Amino acid sequence: MAVQCMIREVGTHAGETVRIGCWLHNVRSSGKIVFLQLRDGSGYIQGVVVKSEVPEEVWTAAKSLTQESSLYATGVVREEPRSQSGYELTVTGIEIIQITQDYPITPKEHGVDFLMDHRHLWLRSPKQRAVLIVRAEIIRAVQEFFDTRGFKLVDPPILTPSSCEGTTELFHTKYFDEDAFLTQSGQLYMEAAAMALGRVYSFGPTFRAEKSKTRRHLIEFWMIEPEMAFVDLDESLRVQEQFVSHVVQSVLTNCRKELEVLERDISKLEKITAPFPRITYDDAIKFLQENGHDIPWGEDFGAPHETAIAESFDKPVFITHYPTAIKAFYMKPDPNRPEVVLCADMIAPEGYGEIIGGSQRIDDPALLEARFSEHELSTEAYQWYLDLRKYGTVPHSGFGLGLERTVAWICGLDHVRETIPFPRLLYRLYP
Template sequence: MEQIQIIDAKDHVGEVVTIGAWVANKRSSGKIAFLQLRDGTAYFQGVVVKSEVAEEIFQTAKNLNQETSILVTGEIREDSRSKFGYEIGVQNIEVIGESHDYPITPKEHGTDFLMDHRHLWLRSSRQHAIMQIRNELIRASYEFFNKEGFVKIDPPILTGSAPEGTTDLFETNYFDQKAYLSQSGQLYMEAAAMAFGKVFSFGPTFRAEKSKTRRHLIEFWMLEPEMAFMHQEESLEVQEQYVAYLVQSVLDNCDYALHVLKRDRSVLEKYTQLPFPRITYDDAIKLLQENGFEDIEWGDDFGSPHETFIANSFDRPVFILNYPKAIKPFYMKPHPTREDLVICADMIAPEGYGEIIGGSERATDYEYLLEQIRAHGLDENEYSWYLDLRKYGSVPHSGFGLGLERTVTWLAGIEHVREAIPFPRLLNRIYP
């Protein structure tokens, strides 16, 4: 007897197969039992008809508890009533692992309760769908960058310095000196770009920022490409092509997950239309001031309400270009005609999801960078290796970072970023 996974049921219609699964839910009458089964690949229904199986098999089916693990044998058949499209007509059930008093029942539970049981909550159909979208974004990212000729380079997680200062960093003892958990791999990716041309990294980053908003995590994952011999405008084209590629990949490969999440495909389809609109920081400030945001002044960074209003003025992701130098990190290239600006851009997602990409063209002049490092109160000795990149064949180069969890949150259409990562680390949460 062939053992298959639920996701492959379409290839076995009319065949008798065995599937290892958990019982997500069940309902039964005197003559028939319906088992909602999951195996990690998908969910579908098992139908146990009393008159077609031995009495002990039907009684086993009726007595199955939520999350009991079983081996179920039966015939795969089409099921036009379900979105998945297939079910199994059960002939035999073998109980593998009993489950009693499973804490997450089909009733409503509070957020804290669900977060305390995150190790079990991941089994639910909604969380499963979100993680499927996350997985697809990771898969599609590797595919996109490999197709475009990028080399994956892994920057260190423990660093002796910080690309944006040490204010929001986790400090640790590194034998007889201080070290920090990385808040970005960018500086190291610049070094890698000088060796390989086009590179990208994917890994965890850490921000000790005491924020409780629905957009913030303490530990999150970033995709950080860096490109030698590339100016900002070319980088923006890569960014929008990449994001459109991610959206299309979710549309192509996550139909069932989008159905579970009730995500409107037609809304996502708009986000594949290029180019994305662009607005300068100057014009964004004017737009806000003309529409009731009297609190915002030139030189301020944008908060969530500001980003949401700007995004809602367009129907696709929008780039905000060239922010004030005073509110951006030291490594950004200065604007050629404005001393108060740097060449950078943030991509703001529509529907109120905020910034998903931050990027810039990098400063290439040794003396300028040294001056900026000093002006930001950073230790130039810690950055001597970074300055070396400007001494030995400096070239124009640009890069960006995409926050994976924010992108998952946006494309899945969910409210809070904490559901976009398997085990979220929040201001007051490090369990489980």
């Protein structure tokens, strides 16, 4: 009797007869031998069909298979050092489930729009599969890092009555007879959770109604947002660099094959270990001005500025102490220099831009109320947030990491659209 197994498990069945449910990725023939490149989602294996060793109906079935046809393949697992998996399948039986006709995505070149229209099928390609496996490993490593360091996972709401950062770039919906919005961030709610549980993190979807078409932006993306009570900016930065180091090293350990498929230069990733360099906003402005960038103090950085700064380092770099005027209302001013805030952006190497934004939060009730007035925020809508400072306020800090930008950087991708299974872009809601 054949053992039902997945391709990733064949190494434990060497010399045995197995049955694998799979799809045909590719096929080639050399006269009386057919080589079937089979995939089942867990991996790839070559199935070898020898005409003189199988019944006629098996040979006929092998010859009839087309790209992405589905089947059950039965055969003996053999060690094969030349194979990527180290094994191949000497096929003895084929049970066809479906012969696929005119599969749209062929080995030829296709345009991006065509591939995005067929995203549901493009996911089957080796490169896209590798990206999704790396994404899954990053998510696993994220949860491992926080779960083993005393953080508790908390789920903030997706429907909110107001903006997290006081902006208008929100998706509006009706909540029965009230107005509601899709969340831009769970941060404010995570601050409340931190006051109950000490150290918390969230992991979920966020939405930005920005009409942006850059390679770094998505309309819907996933964020990891930790918040920590009794933690200042310096300690938060230490957590951040340890966190990112852990994630990158976990991918290097567990996704070598996928990084090879993506042709990623892993020597650059091997350098990603804590600590990371830090520069102030002042130093960054001076560096940019000395290197031909016309940017005054007080202006936020764009992609060219972040890339220029990152090129000076082979690790992520923190840019700290941005001007108060260009940062969110909840960030704590530097007590020694109120015109800047206790914040930092982590800029990834190789031109991938900001992957983390974080700060120490305002803990002074009077100052937070003053910020509400300056930013013309509704105290009625945010009364619960003000309560956090009224009842047991403490120093606290937090940050947010954008999952898709991090996947793009670690995988070495040109565009974030390949980092999420079904991207939502400015002009794309299908499929």
